[in-house]
Amino acid sequence: MTAIAVPTAPVLRDHRIPADGLYEGVRVLNRLPEGWEPRPYERFEVVPQGRTIGAEIRGVDLSRPLGDALHAELNRALLEWKVLFFRGAHLTSGAQAAFARNWGELETNPLLARGATEEVVRFDKKDPTAPTFENVWHTDVTFRERPALGAVLQLREVPPFGGDTMWADMAAAYDNLPQEVKDRIDGARAVHDFIPGFSRFYPAERLAPLQEQFPPVEHPVVRRHPETGRKMLFVNTSFTTRIVGWDRAESDRMLRLLFQQAHVPEYQVRFRWQAGDVAFWDNRATQHYAVADYAPHGRVAERVAIAGDRPQ
Numbered sequence: 001m002t003a004i005a006v007p008t009a010p011v012l013r014d015h016r017i018p019a020d021g022l023y024e025g026v027r028v029l030n031r032l033p034e035g036w037e038p039r040p041y042e043r044f045e046v047v048p049q050g051r052t053i054g055a056e057i058r059g060v061d062l063s064r065p066l067g068d069a070l071h072a073e074l075n076r077a078l079l080e081w082k083v084l085f086f087r088g089a090h091l092t093s094g095a096q097a098a099f100a101r102n103w104g105e106l107e108t109n110p111l112l113a114r115g116a117t118e119e120v121v122r123f124d125k126k127d128p129t130a131p132t133f134e135n136v137w138h139t140d141v142t143f144r145e146r147p148a149l150g151a152v153l154q155l156r157e158v159p160p161f162g163g164d165t166m167w168a169d170m171a172a173a174y175d176n177l178p179q180e181v182k183d184r185i186d187g188a189r190a191v192h193d194f195i196p197g198f199s200r201f202y203p204a205e206r207l208a209p210l211q212e213q214f215p216p217v218e219h220p221v222v223r224r225h226p227e228t229g230r231k232m233l234f235v236n237t238s239f240t241t242r243i244v245g246w247d248r249a250e251s252d253r254m255l256r257l258l259f260q261q262a263h264v265p266e267y268q269v270r271f272r273w274q275a276g277d278v279a280f281w282d283n284r285a286t287q288h289y290a291v292a293d294y295a296p297h298g299r300v301a302e303r304v305a306i307a308g309d310r311p312q
Contacts (some may be wrong), residue, residue, distance in 0.1 A: 020257045027176050027266050032080060033230040046081070053169040053286070054269030055081035062086055062278060063095045071102050078150070079228055082312065083167045083281035083288075090276035091154055093302060100152040100280075100304040107305040109141070109150055110210065111198055115302050126298040131201050134292035137168065137262040138238035140283050140305060143194035144178050145217050148283045149308035154302050155273040162294030165279065166270045168287045170232040173261035175221060177233075185254065188221040189244045190235050198236030218244060221258070223311040225284055228265045232285055233258055234311055262287045284308060 017023070031052040032038060045058040055077065066074065078084055091099065093116035106119040112133075115122035125132050140148045142302060153165070174182070193216040198207055221243060223234040237259050243251040261267070271279060281288065283305075 015028045020253060022264060025170075026107060027264070029172060029266055030175060033171075033225075033228045034093050036080075036228065038080075039076075041077065043070050044077075046077060048081070049085065049271070050269035051171050051266065053082045053167055053267065054085070055083075056085045056087065057269055058087075060065070060086065061097045062089045062091055066099075066102055075103070078280065078282050079225075082169055082285050083271075083279060085271055086278040086280070087274065088276050089154065089278040091278065093117065096120070096171065096302065097150055097304050100150075100306050103306045104149060105307045107141070107307050109305070110213075111194065111202075119304055121305070123299075123301045123303070125300065129179065131180055132292070133201065134290040136197075136237055137259070137287045137289045138197065138236045139170075139234070139287050140172045141194075142192045142219060142234070142236060142239045143197075143214055143217060146308050146310050147167075148305040150281055150283045151303055151305045152278060152280045153300070153303045154278045155303055157298060157300035158273045158275050159294035159297035159299050161297075162291060163297075163299045164270050164272050164291045164293075166268050166289045166291065167281055168262040168264075168289075169267045170234070170262070170285055170287060171225070171230050174231050174233045176264075177261070181257070182222075183252075185221045185243075186231075186253070187256070188246075189218045190221050190255075191216050191218055191241045191244060193217075193241050195243060199204075216241070219311045226309050226312070230285075233261060235259065236287055253308070262289075280287045284311075 029051050044060045047056040047058060049055055057077065060070070060074070097106060097117065097119050108118050109121055114120070115126065123132065140151060183265040194214045195207060219234055220238060221235055222231050224231055235255060235258050242248065243254060
């Protein structure tokens with residue numbers, strides 16, 4: 001009697017890859033929070049620049065008072081798109097600050113160069129070889145107890161090439177984490193400190209006198225947006241030093257994984273500046289990265305930041 005061959009399942013060789021990395025594959029890209037009802041915009045045109053983040057706003061004169069209805073609709077656009085772009089605004093420093101003030105009191109920052117007034121920060125990089133606050137993914141001033149709600153940035157002088165700014169959607173970054181990672185970090189808190197971010201640029205003599213003014217603070221690793229309720233990653237390379245109560249090696253390993261999430265292209269939008277353009281971003285929901293690829297040319301920008309709430 002002839003034996004019948006039973007097919008065997010194919011066997012693959014060992015193909016493990018290092019843990020805690022970023023891998024290719026399908027990603028969930030939800031622009032709006034669950035249950036959020038999309039509505040048309042009635043007072044301006046919205047031109048999307050990315051799948052979940054970034055939109056150009058057309059038909060708004062930022063130099064004029066907004067009025068309640070326009071302000072409310074712009075705020076909805078900010079919540080839904082995370083960063084808004086306004087081409088050719090050409091605002092004075094005063095008008096830029098006045099626009100930002102529609103969203104609350106303005107911050108001052110003794111660590112950055114002052115512009116026309118105390119609330120205006122000026123990034124004047126005429127010497128392209130000088131180290132500046134570029135080439136790092138970060139969320140602004142998370143070393144404060146109340147990190148900025150948002151910021152309004154205008155380019156005064158642009159290089160002939162390069163000098164783009166990129167933003168990453170940290171709600172999308174959270175959505176796509178493995179469930180076991182979410183389970184570990186939900187409820188965890190992390191320490192934020194101004195020294196790591198600024199010691200790359202300033203000597204110790206400049207930073208030491210500010211240590212009492214800016215002591216380390218703790219924030220949730222995952223914060224909820226105060227207006228949408230959406231969960232978002234809230235750690236960043238510039239200012240987050242460790243997860244509270246975790247072994248140092250375990251904390252470092254997890255933070256490396258979380259820091260990498262901003263690098264995923266599907267979560268990003270990239271903006272090519274022209275002189276007079278304005279970007280307004282939700283600092284609670286994003287990270288950003290100024291690309292220093294324009295040497296030997298210069299770049300001049302001014303920024304106004306809006307004080308925020310205590311992350312929850």
